[in-house]
Amino acid sequence: MSALLDHLPExxxxxxxxxxxxxxxxAGAAVMGLVIAALRVSPVPVLRGIGTAYVETLQNLPLxxxxxxxxxxxxxxxxxxxxxxxxxxxxxxYEGAYIAEALRSGVNAVxxxxxxxxxxxGLTFGQSLRHVVLPQALRTxxxxxxxxxxxxxxxxxxxxxxxxxxxxxxxxxxxxxEAQPIPIFVGAGLAYAVIAACAGLVTGRLERRxxxxx
Amino acid sequence: MSNVLFDEPGPxxxxxxxxxxxxxxxxxxxLVALAVRQFAANGQLAAxxxxxxxxxxxxxxxxxxxxxxxxxAVVSAALSMAAGLALALGRLSRRPWVRMPSAxxxxxxRTIPVLVLVYVVLFALPRYGLDLPLFWKLVVPLTVxxxxxxxxxxxxxxxxxxxxxxxxxxxxxxxxxxxxxxIVLPQAARRVLPSxxxxxxxxxxxxxxxxxxxxxxxxxxxxxxxxxNGLLIQTYIVVALVYLVxxxxxSKLARTLEAxxxxxxxxxx
Numbered sequence: 014m015s016a017l018l019d020h021l022p023e024x025x026x027x028x029x030x031x032x033x034x035x036x037x038x039x040a041g042a043a044v045m046g047l048v049i050a051a052l053r054v055s056p057v058p059v060l061r062g063i064g065t066a067y068v069e070t071l072q073n074l075p076l077x078x079x080x081x082x083x084x085x086x087x088x089x090x091x092x093x094x095x096x097x098x099x100x101x102x103x104x105x106x107y108e109g110a111y112i113a114e115a116l117r118s119g120v121n122a123v124x125x126x127x128x129x130x131x132x133x134x135g136l137t138f139g140q141s142l143r144h145v146v147l148p149q150a151l152r153t154x155x156x157x158x159x160x161x162x163x164x165x166x167x168x169x170x171x172x173x174x175x176x177x178x179x180x181x182x183x184x185x186x187x188x189x190x191e192a193q194p195i196p197i198f199v200g201a202g203l204a205y206a207v208i209a210a211c212a213g214l215v216t217g218r219l220e221r222r223x224x225x226x227x
Numbered sequence: 228m229s230n231v232l233f234d235e236p237g238p239x240x241x242x243x244x245x246x247x248x249x250x251x252x253x254x255x256x257x258l259v260a261l262a263v264r265q266f267a268a269n270g271q272l273a274a275x276x277x278x279x280x281x282x283x284x285x286x287x288x289x290x291x292x293x294x295x296x297x298x299x300a301v302v303s304a305a306l307s308m309a310a311g312l313a314l315a316l317g318r319l320s321r322r323p324w325v326r327m328p329s330a331x332x333x334x335x336x337r338t339i340p341v342l343v344l345v346y347v348v349l350f351a352l353p354r355y356g357l358d359l360p361l362f363w364k365l366v367v368p369l370t371v372x373x374x375x376x377x378x379x380x381x382x383x384x385x386x387x388x389x390x391x392x393x394x395x396x397x398x399x400x401x402x403x404x405x406x407x408x409x410i411v412l413p414q415a416a417r418r419v420l421p422s423x424x425x426x427x428x429x430x431x432x433x434x435x436x437x438x439x440x441x442x443x444x445x446x447x448x449x450x451x452x453x454x455x456n457g458l459l460i461q462t463y464i465v466v467a468l469v470y471l472v473x474x475x476x477x478s479k480l481a482r483t484l485e486a487x488x489x490x491x492x493x494x495x496x
Contacts, residue, residue: 056233056240057247063255073474075432078446078467085453086460090269120231128231138232146231163338170340174439185346194351202339209338 017196020187027183028204034101034169034179035208039162041105046112053117064113071110077171079103084175100172108165115161119154120146152223159216163209170205180204276458280465285452292448293469299362299444300431303369307430308423310370311377316407318382329378336375344368345436365434365442373430380426384419385411421488424481428474435470445469 017024052064071079083103087093094102123146131141173182184201188194236244266272279285317329345368348359359367388411396406437444443451449466453459 054230054232055247056236057244057251059248059251059255063251069475069478070471073428073471073478074467075435075446075470077435077438078463078470081438081446081450082460082463082467086463089460090265090271092265123231125231129234132234142232167338167340170342173342174436181340181342181346184343185350188346188350192354194347194354198343198347198351202343205340205343206335206338 017200020191023183023187024180024200024204027178027180030097030178030183031166031169031180031204032208034097034104034172034177035162035166037101038104038108038169039165041101042108042112042161042165045105045109046116049109049113050116050120053113054120068110068113071107072114074107076104076107076168077174079107080171080175096175096177097172100169100175100177104165104168104172108161108168111161111164112158115154115157116150118157119150122153123149152220155216155220155223159212162212162216166205166208166212271460276461279456279458280461288452289445289448289465289469292443292445293473295442295448296431296434296437296444299365299369299434299437299442300427303366303373303434304427304430306366306370307373308377310374312381314374314378315381315385318378319385321403333375333378336372337379339372341368341372341433341436342439344371345439349440361440361442365437365440365444369430369433369436373426373433376426376429377423380419380422381415384415384422387418388414418488421481421485424477424484428477428481431474431477432470 049064049067052060053068055061055064080100080103083099084096087099127145127149128141131145136144169179170181172179173185176182178186180201184197188197191197233240263272270276314329314333317325318333320326320329345365348364348368352359385407392410392414393406396410397403401409434444435446438446438450441447445466449462453462456462
């Protein structure tokens with residue numbers, strides 16, 4: 014137990030980096046997911062193709078392969094950024110594919126009669142999207158996006174494998190010094206569990222508040 | 228093609244679609260050109276940097292790595308499916324002392340990153356005298372974490388079978404165990420098959436953690452190769468393409484299985 018308490022600053026630093034990675038890459042993934050989802054539901058075949066290819070590629074590659082490729086491969090072609098920035102961008106691109114799929118299934122879950130009714134009333138594309146389709150679509154994707162957020166939090170730990178000192182790496186370092194694995198790894202596991210529990214609580218709340226009663 | 232967002236395009240919409248097609252193609256080509264320029268400017272397009280990947284010894288080595296990846300994935304999938312089924316049945320049990328531990332396991336393990344489990348097996352267990360062989364250092368953490376995911380897949384499958392099925396089983400005098408084994412599980416197995424295949428894609432992706440364990444699966448083999456011949460970006464791109472081909476085929480299989488499922492009736496007859 015004392016191993017955990019003696020090294021609280023290291024853990025705290027690691028936790029901060031994990032939270033930064035999580036927040037920044039989730040924001041990036043949300044933007045990326047929105048763009049890709051828009052491409053995938055567009056009436057233009059070329060854009061749909063680009064969206065599909067993006068999702069298929071990113072969902073079928075291991076995140077660790079992407080991280081390794083970006084951290085060790087890209088400097089070879091003259092693209093280099095800080096470790097944490099690279100990790101954030103890669104995680105955002107990777108999780109963006111999952112968010113895009115969630116958003117797309119949300120839009121597809123709105124029955125086509127809703128859109129037809131909106132257009133029959135003379136709403137423009139933007140209006141029908143804003144007042145009719147999106148409010149219904151976003152409500153159905155709260156739970157899936159919450160799950161993606163939790164998976165993203167877990168996945169930020171992979172940044173440790175390419176050298177970012179976040180929570181998992183910090184725990185590992187402290188363990189190498191103190192050699193008291195049980196309290197140290199249990200502590201790190203608990204921290205992740207708390208983040209996941211908070212995310213679960215927030216999505217549960219949001220969903221109850223916004224649920225459409227049919 | 229009319230859907231929730233668009234009607235059948237008229238003349239103006241068709242013109243806009245043509246414009247967007249051209250614009251999209253131009254942006255795509257510009258991105259590709261930029262990438263090629265970046266590769267060329269740093270001399271990474273030189274033929275002798277890609278030539279090795281057209282030779283058999285290189286591929287024999289990488290395919291050896293792929294074989295280890297598949298081996299780890301298959302063993303871990305078999306073990307975690309067995310454990311997952313037990314956990315799912317445990318979570319649906321009527322006895323609280325079986326139900327609670329199963330639920331606690333599933334809910335806890337789902338929120339712990341696999342890498343933390345890998346570190347525990349790598350650095351914590353040896354201290355307590357349990358130094359597993361390399362293969363199991365990768366397979367054990369993957370099994371521990373994927374068991375909880377498979378458990379949720381199986382539980383959803385079992386719960387999706389109509390109540391009438393198990394009620395009928397009980398009504399003709401089968402015990403609870405018999406009903407589960409003879410009536411519910413065979414139907415649930417068929418229903419969860421697509422989810423199991425797509426979950427296996429996730430597991431196969433997780434085996435890339437062999438990179439951390441230094442178990443010679445595909446990604447770690449790629450790392451060894453790249454350190455040996457210095458062709459970093461080429462090697463990792465080839466490795467990524469191998470993963471892509473394998474996983475995309477599995478995902479395709481999952482979609483085919485999904486499409487072959489009988490449509491659920493929306494309304495009971």
